[in-house]
Amino acid sequence: MTPDFIIGGAPKCGTTSLHQILDRHPDVWMARNEIYFFDADDPIAHGDFLGMDGPDLDWRDPAAPEVQSWYEARFADAPPGAMLGEDTTTYLMSDVAAFRIKASNPKTKVIFMLRDPVKRAFSQYWHLLRSGRTSLSLEEALSAEHSIILGSTYAPRLRQFRDALGPDNVHVVLFEAFNANRQAAIDEVTGFLGLSPMSIEDVETWHNRTHYPKRLRRLQRLNRVGQILVKYRYARHFGAGTPRMAKLAHRAYRRWFRYVSERVLTEDKPPEAMRDKTRDYLLRHLSDRNAGLSEMIGVDLARFWPGFTG
Template sequence: MRRLPAEVIPRIPVPVRRIARNAIWAAGRATARWRPLPDFVVIGAQKAGTTALYAYLRWHPGVTGPSWKEVSFFDRHWWRGEAWYRGQFPLRSGQRLVGEASPSYLFHPLAPGRARSLVPDAKLVALVRDPVDRAYSHYQHEVALGREPLSFEDALAAEAERTRGEVERLVADPRAFSHAWWDHTYAARGRYADQLESWLEVFPREQLLVVPSEELGERPAETYAAVLAFLGAEPHSLPEYPRVFEREYEPMRPETRAALAATFAEPNRRLEQLLGRNLGWS
């Protein structure tokens, strides 16, 4: 089975990663004028299959982009400027489509306007996952990284207080970074309709494709084909469609699942109205 870049990178020691990253950034800036801006951007959502989808796209012979996911220019690196962003992409190579994937773009309050100002013609792909499952997967990810000491129920209860004022701080200072906003927004990131509407305020509807991650998992070949058609890439199939980061952990408490499902019932209805389809989330 092919290994995904996201599976390999964490195995590299942090000091080595930093040296490599800084070398890549320096070389990219120096040659930025010969590097393209992206034709497409996978904008999220976090823990919804962006790692797998971006790997599938990078394995297409007519698609290129950074060999790593999460350039994160339109959220945390905007202040570095266009030359830095161009420097993340390969030197021009024929007629291949160029793209990147940064799953926090969907959620960041300033990302839509920033993207519109620099890549107004880019096609956007957003993956959405049942927000109950997405929230629990996000929580388990933070626990595995040692960034979440609370139980899932306590973390949900603490989310509003933990993140109070953080959006305002991000909006006020382009260089600001909020660990609370990045790490602990378990419920907030699942309110997809609000986020998609922010993107649709500045991008035409025909430039945005919304893909339920359940479809990517259950019918990867068909979903991959649909994404390629949307991007204008030649049809292509892969010998396999590996999953990524499938961790085993204790199931969510039934009462917690029921409470979250009730919390997301209205946001999910709004999303289904926006998309004009039933997503089948309970």
């Protein structure tokens, strides 16, 4: 049992909203939450699942029978005949996911949501802060937290997916176009998947709203303590076999995160804007990293992403 389609990224680009909307389609069944199967052992895309077992490396092998059984079980409750879907936003950051998806089912359709790479990088930074993964400034985090840059590097791995699955099995949704006309964007997605059209007039179309701290320094101080627990954030992701101490640490992380969410993350806007010199750097660097992207997807991205030259 494998999915018919996958929402493969990018992070902080509206994929949760797309997941929730498609889950309302009568012919679709979406697996809950992000799964992280095809990149479970990829330390670049998702290093949370590599750890230590004494002196040995502890890792999840997607080819192992027990991990494959775990993955198939995520779809066990789907009704007969439903189109199966999953989403994992780190697949677009992985150099192995495209080829593993092809080996699993070469007919899999993949959807990517892409956003102005500079704004996405800024949003990723705040995501790292909110989840306790960093206590650094944005400028310091650019070299310490690779997901900020890697998550906004679309072109190379999008090309991999098109090569592996064929361009007809890869669909791109621009976050900005989605926000401007969500019905039109969903019509394109359902057409791509071969589904009947769906009206989203009565469907909640905005999920996973972002909240920010009133004072950045307070969150940074909390994170210097909370980072001790962050490595246990996904400790129970694969279920059976989780060591007891890891379960307890995971529970402690959830309590810490709930405290921060309820008492610190209370604002609708970031307390600080991006510095001009940082924006100039990201615009140039991420344009170069995404060279050829406009031509690849047939859209002049400068229309949507001001200053972008890729």
